[in-house]
Each structure stands twice: as C-alpha cells, then as structure tokens.
Amino acid sequence: MKENVARIRRLLEESVREKKQLDAEERSRRAFELFEFNTSLPAVDTSARARGLRTVARIVGWYAWAGPEVARQLDRGGVATVDDLDDDQVIELVARMRQLEECAQEGLDSPDAPVAR
Incomplete structure (x- = not known):
C-alpha cells in the first residue's frame, strides 16, 4: 500500500x-x-516584373489555375519555368491572367470558349 x-x-x-x-x-x-x-519584414522586390509575377501567383492561387494557363505561356515562350520568361512574356501572362480573372468574376465564358449559338 x-x-x-x-x-x-x-x-x-x-x-x-x-x-x-x-x-x-x-x-x-x-x-x-x-x-x-x-x-x-524582408524587403520586397517592387519591380514591374516582380509585381507581375506576384499578381500571377495570386490569381493562380485564388482560382486554382496553376496548370494549363501558366503552361500555355511557358510553351509559347519556349521556356521551362516562369522565372525564365522575359519581361514581355511576363506582361503577356499577367494580362492573360487578369483577363481570365475578369471573366470568372463577371460570370463570362473563357475568351477561348467557342461562341454560344
């Protein structure tokens, strides 16, 4: 005990x-x-390229569009990674992602979709 x-x-x-x-x-x-x-916080790169890549990352993350749209731009540029895109290609990618984001927010079809009849 x-x-x-x-x-x-x-x-x-x-x-x-x-x-x-x-x-x-x-x-x-x-x-x-x-x-x-x-x-x-560490300093943030404020160049147009860096802001564009962050915009792409934000849109891709928000809408889960990581695969096809980014791969499409990589194929068009003939590169393997987003970092390999030149500044003009980054601008094109940002414009494309903003266009798709606008379509999603407005409830529109993709700009690549066939015309509805």
Missing part, C-alpha cells in the same frame, strides 16, 4: 515538473512569435 502511495506521489511530482517545463517552453515560443511578429 505504501508503495502505491509513493508511486502515485512520484507520478504527480513528475507530471507537475513536466507541466512547468511545458509552460516554460510555451512562454518561450510565444515570446519568439511576438519577437518575430514585431521584426520588420
């Missing part, structure tokens, strides 16, 4: 010690998150 009581006390002491350790870890984690939140 005494062994059981001693064992239960030991288990309770261990759980309290673990709880204190977790609380300290949680406080450290929160302090780091607060520090990370309050530190300045």
Whole structure:
C-alpha cells in the first residue's frame, strides 16, 4: 500500500515538473512569435516584373489555375519555368491572367470558349 502511495506521489511530482517545463517552453515560443511578429519584414522586390509575377501567383492561387494557363505561356515562350520568361512574356501572362480573372468574376465564358449559338 505504501508503495502505491509513493508511486502515485512520484507520478504527480513528475507530471507537475513536466507541466512547468511545458509552460516554460510555451512562454518561450510565444515570446519568439511576438519577437518575430514585431521584426520588420524582408524587403520586397517592387519591380514591374516582380509585381507581375506576384499578381500571377495570386490569381493562380485564388482560382486554382496553376496548370494549363501558366503552361500555355511557358510553351509559347519556349521556356521551362516562369522565372525564365522575359519581361514581355511576363506582361503577356499577367494580362492573360487578369483577363481570365475578369471573366470568372463577371460570370463570362473563357475568351477561348467557342461562341454560344
């Protein structure tokens, strides 16, 4: 009986010690998150090309159009990645994605769709 009581006390002491350790870890984690939140963000490339690529990424992410439209522009440019597109090709891709976004927002068919009869 005494062994059981001693064992239960030991288990309770261990759980309290673990709880204190977790609380300290949680406080450290929160302090780091607060520090990370309050530190300045890295500089953002504000070139027209970078803004265009971010626009494409936003539209592609929002409408889940990652495959066909981007691949179409890559094929037209004869390149393997979006980073390999030249500035004019990026401008074309941005214009195309904005056109498709407008069609989606207005409830219109794709500009490539056959004419309805």
